[in-house]
Amino acid sequence: STRHCPWKMNQLPPRSPVASPVSESTNSRVEALDNLSMDSFWLEVENIKQSAEAEQEECSLADVKTQEEGEAEAEWLQDAGLSELLGDPASDKDNLVLLSTLTRTQAAAVQRRLDTYSRSRRRKNKHPVRDVRDIFGVVSSEDTATEKEESSPDPLWHNLRTSNTQRKTQDYSCTVRNPGKEEVFNMDVAYSEQAAVLLKGSFLSESRKLKDGNALTRFKIPKGRLGVTRIGDLSAQDMKKIPTLALIELTALCDILGFELKRNKAAKLKTTEKRLFGVPLNTLLENDQKLLPNTKVPLLLQALLSCLEKRGLETEGILRVSGSQTRIKSLEQKLERDFYSGLFRWDDVHQNDVSGLLKRFIRELPAPLLTAEYLPAFAAVQNIPDLKQRLQALNLLILILPEPNRNTLKALLEFLSKVVARENNNKMNLWNVSTVMAPNLFMHKGLPNKIPEGKEKQLAEGAADVVRMMIHYQDLLWTVSSFLVAQVRKLNESNSKRYQFCDKRIKNLLRKIHADKDKVEKNQGEPSKTVKVHASLLLKDSLEVHLNNATRVADVLRQFQKNLCQNGWNIVNTVNLLKCNSSMDCTNLLLYEVGGNIGEHCLDPDTYLLDLYHINPHAEWIIKQNPSYPRMF
Secondary structure, three states, X not given: OHHHOHHHHOOOOOOOXXXXXXXXXXXXXXXXXXXXXXXXXXXXXXXHHHHHHHOOOOOOOOOOOOOOOOHHHHHHHHHOOOHHHHOOOOOXXXXXXXXXXXXXXXXXXXXXXXXXXXXXXXXXXXXXXXOHHHHHOOOOOOOOHHHHHHHOOOHHHHHHHHHHHHOOOOOOEEEEOOOOOEEEOOOOOOHHHHHHHOOOOOEEEOOOOOOOHHHOXXXXXXXXXXXXXXXXXXXXXXXXXXXXXXXXXXXXXXXXXXXXXXXXXXXXXXXXXXXXXXXXXXXXXXXXXXXXXXXXXXXXXXXXXXXXXXXXXXXXXXOOOOOOHHHHHHXXXXXXXXXXXXXXXXXXXXXXXXXXXXXXXXXXXXXXXXXXXXXXXXXXXXXXXXXXXXHHHHHHHHHHOOHHHXXXXXXXXXXXXXXXXXXXXXXXXXXXXXXXXXXXXXOOOOOOXXXXXXXXXXXXXXXXXXXXXXXXXXXXXXXXXXHHHHHHHHHHHHXXXXXXXXXXXXXXXXXXXXXXXXXXXXXXXXXXXXXXXXXXXXXXXXXXXXXXXXXXXXXXXXXXXXXXXXXXXXXXXXXXOOOOOOOOOOOOEEEEEEEOOXXXXXXXXXXXXXXXHHHOXXXXXXXXXXXXXXXXX
């Protein structure tokens, strides 16, 4: 039973330095610092193991059954929203709507999984499945690969076919990035399409030996005329479409890069009599929302983070220095008894014990915070040589996460950033924090941790590097790419006009090139437009706005506030409505795009409204109060 415990399987590696696969030219001082910093990782592993032994936890793992050929593809198609292609002829329209929004590389990823699944079904002599080629009349990408290569001028099929045969020998890391340099992070074009363009070129690699956060490459998301969309800016209805599209795009990206996207089966969660520790996130949130509606992060986690922010950020070695396991266990029992009654006294708890409770809370979740299904994919990100593409994969993985997991992870990462910001006092830099937190995020007693012999150090550094990226680049990672927003718009348009996609003249859809960026078709005959902006919760009247090519959201909000303060509009509620000042600060107001080809979209202040009008002319524009500010009425 001991050898089946995942914490037992991770043995301390030899102290001799192991050369990095990315950079061989590192001086002995940096090498020694790396080995010293990784000691925090293995010390944390040892602490976790001792905690489990003290409580005599059962660490045996459930048997992991090997999936038969085609099973993984069937699960993928279901998760990708294409379950009808598995044999249900009831409705082709949903498939048509989704497939019509895909890029070439995304469609190729779907095609490959359909081919694999179809072959497995034929070998089992089962009834043939509904294939996407039956709908669009597209011939098999495998059976006619040679024909495609000879007849099609499109180089993508040739590149994909060539890359499939050369993945084992392909060298991606030709150049090392310059640390500290700012680079553009393009979110207008699908990541897989960008990778396909670079397929024959050189990939830039960040030196894995650089553990100083200040030396990391800085990325800037260029703001197009439609602005930038953050997670939380889209309505729940539209966000439900994002994970499906992100899964397809992530699979396409991995196909281009030659990496297999491995996913575990969803874990069966065990029931517990506890109310806080070891309770599924969904259950925690359901209980918390009965006390505080609209809670998005478990109240216990909020309390732990708040306590540490008040008294622990300046503590030397916070997170690294463990509290007493006996006290932590006792505190857990007190929290289970007194937390919801408000009787628990946080002021009496030592900050190191609070950090121990925080890590224990994350570790004791019935399923990993990064989910059982996608934990292997998060861990595999380290195998992508190019830093930008690692971040692209992480961005998609975070979009795939269930909302409770994503919100909880964001709250944790924001706190970890605050710890790093105080490193002059607490002596915890970005790499220190990453090495301490990695075991708590990537080790889980309900999942197998089979580490090949001799790979311990490499995998440990890789896991810490993934945590480091999530902490340092979290603002970038919590952005919804413009190409995904464009695909959501296409889905919404297609759902309202499905008859357009039933035309039998549509052929070879999977080879059609779709533009990945928002193409703003500017009407030269209409260089300006007058529209109405509503503020129904604030005013009975609408604001007429004259749009030209220079009108931005921020301009409209300033105009609205100025008129509100000076012109005495017919106000719905005059009690503490707005506080006007000389600078006309309107950060407490937001402009939303509602309806048309979007559910609801909180607009970036730098969005150019005439361009947005041409993209979605049937939407309404509504001014609302920023929910992060105190309510005005």
